[in-house]
Amino acid sequence: MYSMVRFQYMAISDDIQRTMPSANDRTSGHELAYPEAVLLTNPSNSKLNGEVDDKYQYSKDHKDIRVHGWISNTKPKVGFWIITPSHEFLTTGPLKQELTSHVGPTSLSVFLTCHYVGKDLIMKFEKGEPWKKVFGPIPVYLNSVSDDTDYRHSLWEDAKKQAEEEVGKWPYNFIQSKDFPSSDQRGTVSGQLLVHDRYIMKESLFGANSAYVGLAAPGEAGSWQRESKGYQFWVKADEQGNFIIKDVRPGNYNLYAFVPGVIGDYIYENLIPIQPGARIELGSLVYEPPRNGPTLWEIGVPDRSAAEYYVPDPSPSQANRFYLNKPNQKYRQYGLWDRYTDLYPNNDLVYTVGTSDYRRDWFFAHVNRKAENGTYQETTWQVKFNLANVITDEDYTLQIALASATDTDLGVRINDPTTYAAMFVTHRIGRDNSIARHGIHGLYWHYSVNVPGNRLLKGENTLYLTQSRSHGPFGGVMYDYLRFEAPPSTS
Template sequence: MFTFAAGSIIPAYAGSAGAPGVHATENTDRISVNNGKIDIEVSRSEGIILSIRKFDGKSWHDLGVTEEKAAYGEHGNDYANDPETAMYWDANADVAVVPPGLTPDKKGYYRLHAGQGHTSLIVNTPDRAEISTTADPTPLFPFAVDYRYVVFRGQSGFYAYVVLHHDKSQPEATLYQTRFVIKTVMDGTFDQWAIGDGKFLPIPQAAVVKQVTDATFQLADGTVKTKYLNSVYWAQVPVYGYTGKNLGLWMIEPSPEYHNGGPIKQGQTVHDNVLLRVLQSVHFGASPVHVESGEEWSKVYGPFFVYANQEPGSSSLWKDADAQLTHQKSLWPYTWVSSPEYSHARGDVNGHVQLSSGSAKGAWVILAPPGVDWSAQSKGYNFWTKVDASGAFHIPNVIPGDYSLHISGADQPTDFTQDSVRVTAHEKTDLGSLQWTAVTHGTRVFQLGTFDRSAGEFRNGDDARGYQMYLRYAKQFPDDVHFTVGKSSPSQDWNYAQWTLYNKDPEWKLSFDAHPSGGGQATLTVGFASSQPAHGKETDLRVSVNGTEVAQIHLPKTGTAGYRGGVQDSPYNLRVITFPESLLKDGQNTLGFRHADARPFRDFVPDPSSAVVPANGAPGQVMYDAIRLEIQK
């Protein structure tokens, strides 16, 4: 078992002056920590939080489930439901070779059970209490674990984080997911979810009628609930939670540096009475952590802040939580974290982007470990920002080391990459002016969409977090897609996903005017934000020019955006198709995009006898990022 030193520097927090001290008590079964504003109780046997309570100035309120206020089965269904646990940590992983005689849990699920770990109070002062739960690797989960809960004087909340370590004695393994889970009370304290920028959604209260697919349920009021519909881009929604009449409970993340997949990583936040802080996951095609046999690897996931507040109404609760986020960001990196894997000393990176074709404003600038695409990274740490209107960027608080710098977006089909960027502690690395040369293939004839890895600008792209989104297409496009450049609207006349289903015409038609000279080469550049084959391992998308087929595009499954409510997956695909300019004619021309395995909606009928799997399976799809046609004379 590995342990960490407990020494640290105690910071001064807003509101801590004159506040009651932190009081921790322990016995053989549990450890309790109370600072007059928040109270948590941790089980020694499993390292789980048994209760989370908030003091409102007069009385204490349970915010997490307890033995007395347990969640009921048809809501909060999360693995074994665990209706009496307020908060716990878990993971999903597997080993390359399962030892004889052992059977892994479903999906490689791992969580400490009684007697597997050691929970102790490692810091106990009037300013701070810290609880650590450690566990050795197991044959099926070959990672040493240390997860912490930390309470400070004067704060209405607590911190949590976990450190995972794979050492030289351990076998090859893959870590898919790790997270912390809070189960909130269901006694009327909370009635809304708050998911980014003051977006509030009522918590479904109707009874479950049946399960319709994975983690998706039909309710008695006719609606469907699924934990995937509240997914967000984690980097862009650093605060979310539950609100009620005057109490709120929030996940606040001052830095997303430890997430896999960079700024476009999507994942879950809330569902039923479940408040999640997922730290690593493979949803939407993101990459797992893969470690070889004998490889040394460790990573600090967190810390993040669990915040309980009291304000009159959801909007005020949200504004207060957002202000707390600003405060927590000002403290990052936290000086008190005692894990030796956590980097307190940081550096900054500055630069200026000069894009040959125009402004790079709004493009992502990403520092990622070298040797792997930034959207596929998982083992290390990512840091990012956006280019401002002047072309400048600044990335603060970067962990020292060697990185590759990537610039993605600005309507460019390919990213800019600069390797060998070294960041030094306590220093500013100025990269100067970065010359980004736009890739062109002649004179542009037209472009549909913007190259930004997303299909969000097309119809339904601004409201894609829905269940069975393909059913909208059947109603909205009765004659299928016939788009004319210069006349049609991308946000109305081009759907965000081309399903392997159609109403009348299996081929989407994109018409445009051209005046070719006849002797040049045409280049069609197509970006794909997502793809999912209807059958087999690859799509079979046929592309034609005025009826002549010019390409067959075979793409693997990139993720789950099509059936879990997204407009992009983490992996991105680009195809550059060339054909003779002579295929174009003077005047109107038509590009065709057709799934070879498409079928009419009338043949796609779910089997009513099966509550989980439709008779013909879920439809395949591709999501277009952008389509550009150029001619080289």
């Protein structure tokens, strides 16, 4: 109980630091659509009255989890910090979101959960299958200052400095276990990833600027985001696509990558065996992303996130006021799924290529509409576009990249919304629950949809996107990126 009184100020990043409610404040509050979300009705700090508290509002991507914790509000001024010096033992790569610190005061180091992924992360074992894995070590760091002047900033900056020191020490040399190899018993993989998209640069390659390149268990392109048994090693490439992955545990891996601004997943075709002391130079690798023809129109940015789309303000009665002045993190607010109904009470979203702006006209999540009786209805979005000419005997291509999917069945139709059989359906996909958990992305999905030219019209056309499962408020998709391509013969 003493610690709950002592630690009230939480810090998980440079821009997410605040005085938090207490566990007792939550207990006396009003539970909302699920137990983790509570409306504070009688908090000990009156400034927090009427605010929504939810631990998922403080989740972060694995790549961004390095240090988080609490600062005391009584003398002596003390900081309590959880440091994650390596992500090698964490699951599903750099974009997996996980809990950090939240009301309690609670600070977590989470090794394995289904958050923002779903049941795909539940490990399954064959009879007699051996398995072991080393998690951590995870340092717990305490610091203090004697001067009260700007003590929170001082403690936070010191904690960040300590975290970088721990990163530099990894892998630790004090672990006396054959299951934790030292640096000289590990390997290094380096190379350069280039992108070839002939519809951007016909003959040339360009460096995979800021690509995430990683080693993970052997699988298929993109399988790393559902992999939980093995170790993963990820780095961010430089502007030319150069990368060096150091301190890789011995084992067999595939090399994977994804590139901001480019759709799809890269996989190196050969297995990479890492032996103690190995130094493997792969040279120049070329990623040819999914592409069938030149771009006719596109919506969004292919970055595996829905952050560029329109995220509404929360209902005034359900806001976390801390995020009201943080426009880039509006998606962390509670109840945004029902704001779609507020904005589109009768008719669904209609987007007109060339006129609409996805930053204001494309709702960040394709969700269900809430009916007056409290049930939810499926929704169909429209994309209107013009074609000056149509090649009726060739196929066009619709590239659909999803940043998240939860209990959804997305259907695609062209120019006829009443057609019983959709041109394309995903069937039931997704369990990442990012809509309810205030995420702006979950698992990544990509589909290339063939569109016969004889279904298109010279002049105005309409693409219909139907989210056909309507069992509750949290089902739906977040689009990452849509691109409509002409037939290859038009290039």
